[in-house]
Amino acid sequence: MKFGVVRFPGSCDETDALLACRRYADAEILWHGDRDLHGVDAVVVPGGFSYGDYLRVGAIARFSPVMEAVGELAASGGHVLGICNGFQVLCEAGLLPGALLPNAGRRFLCRQVGVEVVRADSPFTRVAAPGQILSIPVKHTTGRYYAPGEVLESMNAHGQIILRYAEGHNPNGSVGDVAGVSNQAGNVMGLMPHPEHAVDALTGSEDGGVIFESLARVVDAADETGIRADLVDDAA
Amino acid sequence: MLIRPKEGILDPQGQAVERALPALGFAGVEEVRVGRVVELEVEDASLLDAMCQKLLANPLVEDYEIQLVDP
Numbered sequence: 001m002k003f004g005v006v007r008f009p010g011s012c013d014e015t016d017a018l019l020a021c022r023r024y025a026d027a028e029i030l031w032h033g034d035r036d037l038h039g040v041d042a043v044v045v046p047g048g049f050s051y052g053d054y055l056r057v058g059a060i061a062r063f064s065p066v067m068e069a070v071g072e073l074a075a076s077g078g079h080v081l082g083i084c085n086g087f088q089v090l091c092e093a094g095l096l097p098g099a100l101l102p103n104a105g106r107r108f109l110c111r112q113v114g115v116e117v118v119r120a121d122s123p124f125t126r127v128a129a130p131g132q133i134l135s136i137p138v139k140h141t142t143g144r145y146y147a148p149g150e151v152l153e154s155m156n157a158h159g160q161i162i163l164r165y166a167e168g169h170n171p172n173g174s175v176g177d178v179a180g181v182s183n184q185a186g187n188v189m190g191l192m193p194h195p196e197h198a199v200d201a202l203t204g205s206e207d208g209g210v211i212f213e214s215l216a217r218v219v220d221a222a223d224e225t226g227i228r229a230d231l232v233d234d235a236a
Numbered sequence: 237m238l239i240r241p242k243e244g245i246l247d248p249q250g251q252a253v254e255r256a257l258p259a260l261g262f263a264g265v266e267e268v269r270v271g272r273v274v275e276l277e278v279e280d281a282s283l284l285d286a287m288c289q290k291l292l293a294n295p296l297v298e299d300y301e302i303q304l305v306d307p
Contacts, residue, residue, distance in 0.1 A: 056294060063291075092294070099297045101241075106248040146245065146297060173246065 001219040003027040003212075004040030006070070006086070008061050013047035013196060017083065020196040023209065024216035032064040041219045042079035043070050045086030047139075047194060057100060057142045058088035067093055079123055079215055080188045084140055087180075087190030096183055096190045097155060098147035103140070104173025110139040112204060114166030115179050115193050122162050122182060124189045126214035133166050134207035136193040143192040145174035145181070152176065158184050163191055237284065238301040239293045240271030271298070277307070 003021035007014045007029050014029060021027035021044065030037060032050075037043065050061035061067065067089070074080045074095050082090035090096045103109060112135055120130040128134070147155065152175065155161060163180030170177045172192070180191030195208025241247040247269050254268040274292050278284065284302045293300040 055292070059291060059294070099294055101245065101297060102248050104246060104248055106252055144246075148296070 001025040001042075001216050001223065002040045003042050003044055003215075004030040004037055005044045005046055006030050006032060006066055007046075008032040008048065008050035008064065010050045010052050011046050011048035011085070013083065013085075013194065016194075017044050017046040017196040020199045020208065020212050021216075023199060024213045025220075030066055032061070032066045035065045035069050037066075037069045037073060041223075042081070042215055043073060044196075045070065045080065045082040045089050046196070047084030047086060050085055050089060053085075053142075056092070057085065058090075058092035061085075061089045062093040071095065074183070074188050077185070077187055079219065081124060081211070081215065082188075082190035083194055083196060084138075084143070084192055087192055088142065090188060090190045095188050096181055097151050097160070098145055098181065100142050100192070101144040101146050102142050103144055103171070108139075108141045109143070109171050110137065111171065112137050113169045113171055113179075113193060115169075115191075116164045116166045117162075118164050119159055119162045119182075122186055122189065122214075123218040124180075124182070124211050124214050125162060126218055128210045128214070134163075134193075134195075134198075134210065135205040136195055136198045136208050137204075138171055138193045139197075140172070140192055143172040143174070145172075145178040145192070147175065155181060160184060160186075162189055163193075237274040237276075237288055237292055238271060238303065239274065239288070239298050240269050240300075242297055242299050245297055 005017045088100045114133045117128040117132045120128045164177040165179045182189040195211040198205040198208030249270040250268040257265045288300045
């Protein structure tokens with residue numbers, strides 16, 4: 001199983017994401033100007049300040065050549081994970097519902113938060129336990145998740161809220177404490193916290209590893225059986 | 237093009253300005269909203285709406301207004 005990690009001009013977390021992926025599978029960097037995904041099985045759109053965050057966070061990056069290929073991968077059922085700026089890019093690209101707005105408190109935030117696993121049956125959280133609280137850092141200025149009421153209702157009905165900030169940990173005023181969401185098909189997820197910065201006890205927590213390990217296992221299982229493990233379990 | 241946060245969406249930047257103005261002695265200020273202006277020269281003004289929809293604004297969270305000015 002091989003991950004691809006996108007590098008835009010202005011990305012800054014792609015190396016940590018690459019190293020996090022390599023704990024569980026092969027991984028390589030994908031250049032934003034390259035339409036070819038080099039045969040990777042899943043793509044991580046990492047954190048940073050793609051295209052300088054000009055105009056609006058993620059607004060320009062969504063039109064880069066690599067995002068066209070990422071969109072095609074997602075449409076064919078391939079897995080795509082967006083972290084922080086990557087989450088913003090996926091929302092702007094329409095691959096995920098909603099938008100990220102400036103933090104309610106206006107300030108840049110950098111702190112460890114508790115993140116509750118709402119859905120432990122998604123391909124991104126498979127090795128976590130339902131309700132498990134993961135200790136993962138956030139670091140952002142534009143992380144307030146917003147979706148209009150009717151969109152949020154539909155997301156709840158379809159089980160698209162994958163992660164929430166633990167009680168009292170919502171750092172940015174996100175609606176409904178939402179920290180991570182998926183598309184309706186479940187193969188694209190975005191989250192504001194940075195699991196790639198929490199894969200080694202040396203930096204305080206290894207909890208972020210569950211995201212990368214889950215994805216690696218789901219794709220590996222699909223390779224062996226030709227059946228997507230996440231779909232099998234959902235049916236059972 | 238004038239682009240601003242949709243009504244009902246919290247605008248922290250506007251709030252900060254709203255709090256700063258009275259501190260400078262400007263009383264009676266409410267409902268401050270901070271947006272941005274995009275100025276451009278264009279041959280075909282009928283494209284402006286599509287430009288806002290597709291790139292310049294995020295219609296989910298922002299309203300926009302187009303003002304045409306002859307050179």
